[in-house]
Amino acid sequence: MSVPRGPRGRFLVGNLVEFRRDRLDFMTRCAREYGDVVPLRLLGHPVLLLSRPDLIEQVLVHQTKHFIKHAGLRLYKPILGNGLVTSEGDFWRRQRKLSAPAFQGSRLPAYARDMVEATDRLCWAWQKELNGSSQPRDVNADMLRLTLEIACKTLFGADACPDPNVVGHAMEQGLEGIAARFRAAVPMPSWLPTRSNLRVRRSMLALHAIVARMIESRRRAGGEGDDLLSMLLSARDEDGSAMSPRQLLDEVLTLFLAGHETTALALSYALYLLAGHSAAQDELRAELARELDGRLPEYADLPRLAYTRKVVNEAMRLYPPADFLGREATEDCIVAGIPVRKGTNLFMSQWVMHRDKRYFPDPLTFNPSRWSEEFERTLPRFAYFPFGGGPRYCIGQTFATAEAALVLATLCQRFRFTPEPSFSLELNPGITLRPKAGVSVEVSVAHAGS
Numbered sequence: 001m002s003v004p005r006g007p008r009g010r011f012l013v014g015n016l017v018e019f020r021r022d023r024l025d026f027m028t029r030c031a032r033e034y035g036d037v038v039p040l041r042l043l044g045h046p047v048l049l050l051s052r053p054d055l056i057e058q059v060l061v062h063q064t065k066h067f068i069k070h071a072g073l074r075l076y077k078p079i080l081g082n083g084l085v086t087s088e089g090d091f092w093r094r095q096r097k098l099s100a101p102a103f104q105g106s107r108l109p110a111y112a113r114d115m116v117e118a119t120d121r122l123c124w125a126w127q128k129e130l131n132g133s134s135q136p137r138d139v140n141a142d143m144l145r146l147t148l149e150i151a152c153k154t155l156f157g158a159d160a161c162p163d164p165n166v167v168g169h170a171m172e173q174g175l176e177g178i179a180a181r182f183r184a185a186v187p188m189p190s191w192l193p194t195r196s197n198l199r200v201r202r203s204m205l206a207l208h209a210i211v212a213r214m215i216e217s218r219r220r221a222g223g224e225g226d227d228l229l230s231m232l233l234s235a236r237d238e239d240g241s242a243m244s245p246r247q248l249l250d251e252v253l254t255l256f257l258a259g260h261e262t263t264a265l266a267l268s269y270a271l272y273l274l275a276g277h278s279a280a281q282d283e284l285r286a287e288l289a290r291e292l293d294g295r296l297p298e299y300a301d302l303p304r305l306a307y308t309r310k311v312v313n314e315a316m317r318l319y320p321p322a323d324f325l326g327r328e329a330t331e332d333c334i335v336a337g338i339p340v341r342k343g344t345n346l347f348m349s350q351w352v353m354h355r356d357k358r359y360f361p362d363p364l365t366f367n368p369s370r371w372s373e374e375f376e377r378t379l380p381r382f383a384y385f386p387f388g389g390g391p392r393y394c395i396g397q398t399f400a401t402a403e404a405a406l407v408l409a410t411l412c413q414r415f416r417f418t419p420e421p422s423f424s425l426e427l428n429p430g431i432t433l434r435p436k437a438g439v440s441v442e443v444s445v446a447h448a449g450s
Contacts, residue, residue: 004034004035004037004038004039005034005039006030006034006038006039006040006049007030007033007034007038007040009040009041012043012044013042013043014040014041014042014043014044015040015041015042015047016041016042016043019040019042023323023324023429024323024351024427024429027049027324027347027349027351027352028349028351028352028355030049031049031051031349031352031356035051036050036051036052036055037049037050037051037052037055037338038051040347042345045343045345046341046343046344046345047344047345047346047347048338048340048344048345048346048347049347049348049349049352050335050346050347050348051348051349051352051353051356053353053359053380053381053382053383054336054380054382055335055336055338056348056353056382056385056389057381057382057389058335058336059327059335059346059348060327060348060382060385060388060389060390060392061389061390061391063333063335064390064391064392066329066330066331066333066340067327067328067329067330067346068088068089068327068328068330069088069326069327069328070325070326070327070328070345070346070347094237095243095247095251096395097237099232099235099251099395100395101231101235103395103396103398103399105398107231108299108398108399108402109298109299109300111154111399111402111403112298112299112402112403112406113298113299114150114153114154115150115154115402115403115406115407116296116297116298116406116407116410118146118149118150118153119146119406119407119410119411120296120410122142122146122411123410123411123414123415126415126443127414127445130443130444130445132445133444134418134442134443134444135442135443135444136420136423136440136441136442136443137440137441137442137443138438138439138440139267139268139271139272139417139438139439139440139441139443140264140265140268140435140438140439141438143263143264143265143267143268143271143407144260144261144264146264146267146407147260147261147263147264147267147403147407148167148256148260148264150403151255151256151260152167153227154227154228154399155227155228155229155252155255155256156214156218156227156229157218157227157229157230167207167210167256169203170203170204170206170207170210171203171207171256171260171261173199173200173202173203174199174200174203174204174207176199207253208249208253211249211252211253211256212245212249214229215229215233215245215248215249215252218230218233219233228255229252232248232251232252233248255396261321261432261434262321262322262400262432263321263400263403263404263407265319265321265432265433265434266312266315266316266319266321266400266404267404267407267408268435268439269315269316269318269319269439270311270312270315270404270408271408271411271417271439271441272425272439272441273311273314273315273318273319273366274311274412274417275417275418275419275420275441275442276366276419277366278418280311280366280367280368281412281416281417283307283368283369284307284308284311284368284408284412285412285413285416285446287305287306287307287308288305288308288409288412288413289413291304291305292409292413294413296410297406297409297410299402299406301409302402302405302406305405305409307368307369308405308408308409309371309401309405310368310369310370310371311368311408312401312404312405312408313368313371313384314366314367314368314370314371315366316354316386317354317355317360317384317386318354318355318364318366319427319433320350320351320354320386320433321386321432321433322350322386322388322431322432322433323349323350323351323429323433324347324348324349324350324351324352325347325348325350325388326345326346326347326348327345327346327348328343328344328345328346329341329342329343329344329345329346330342348382348385350384350385350386351433353382353383353384353385354383354384354386356383359379359380359383359384360383387400412446413446414445414446415443415444415445415446416443416444416445416446417441417442417443418441418442418444419441419442420440420441420442423439423440423441425439
């Protein structure tokens, strides 16, 4: 099978300008106009955009030995180091094996209590600030702070987290600096003393120092506890070796990002969508009243909170926290009859797939009820993949989905969300699908039957 045609590019830069300007729209138009396999060129780098579930499955599951993470992701190494998201080969396999026990299902009930307690504290703060009124709030800022608090508690244990504002500011500055490099037509090398690179370097030095102090404090205390850091400190390979200090630092920073911003985004977009769809919010609140009867949710409640989980699924369908992932071929290979040359990057977009009418009828409509058991059973495996797939699926998937459902249940029991008339959502995709100017909705205390 020969590679079909794609959009014409510009001299030298190829399709880079359109991709950088609005990659969500560009990839969507490419898939709809040119089909399931679209060749692109980004500054001389060959790319294939794959938009069919079986093709994506070939790359992520069946032929993983031919691929590594795509070149663009390596721009984020100044933040993530050589953690699970960016590492490759035998090193990645060892780190994955050492990290896996920290995410065992038996640990989740304890983590869930921390999640709900942190959300309950946020609810009391909201109630005090609202004082019976309805007010617009940037729920993205609120969810970022909340999920950072949860990440600190579950990662480092009680009273081990520094001021969330300090950590949050350092991460924000670092992420924005790297995102600026990603958006640049010609990214500058990270060692050049540009304003952006210096900002990233200062932010990472501050964050590394904070995390290193907490790791050392826990190490001196013996590393005993139920938090993730204790699990990572006690993890041993088959030869008895533990993670090196640098490996541990990189994994902790990766968990901060994966357990902080991505879940905050999923919750922010879920609240935004619920605010604009009162019927869905009513159905969610009815389920919470029926199943919880006014008490705080627990991990054991999750199987009964079916509609809550459907809301999370649908929010991540329309606004996946990561809007695309990529793999770079390390050798010539064939993917479902398509020749792929060494060095070619294969892009697979959750944004494109999740909004494809072949798999999701009326795809732009927020409809949590579409997630029936029959629908999920018949949905092709990689029509929906917010957490990736194959050997490199997100190790914290169960943790993240539990957190999103429990936080959403806790919030929606006590508050009602409606549109903020002057707010219009604009997206700013980088390593994650971030909003350009927050996510503003009207928040009010919910009354029984409202």
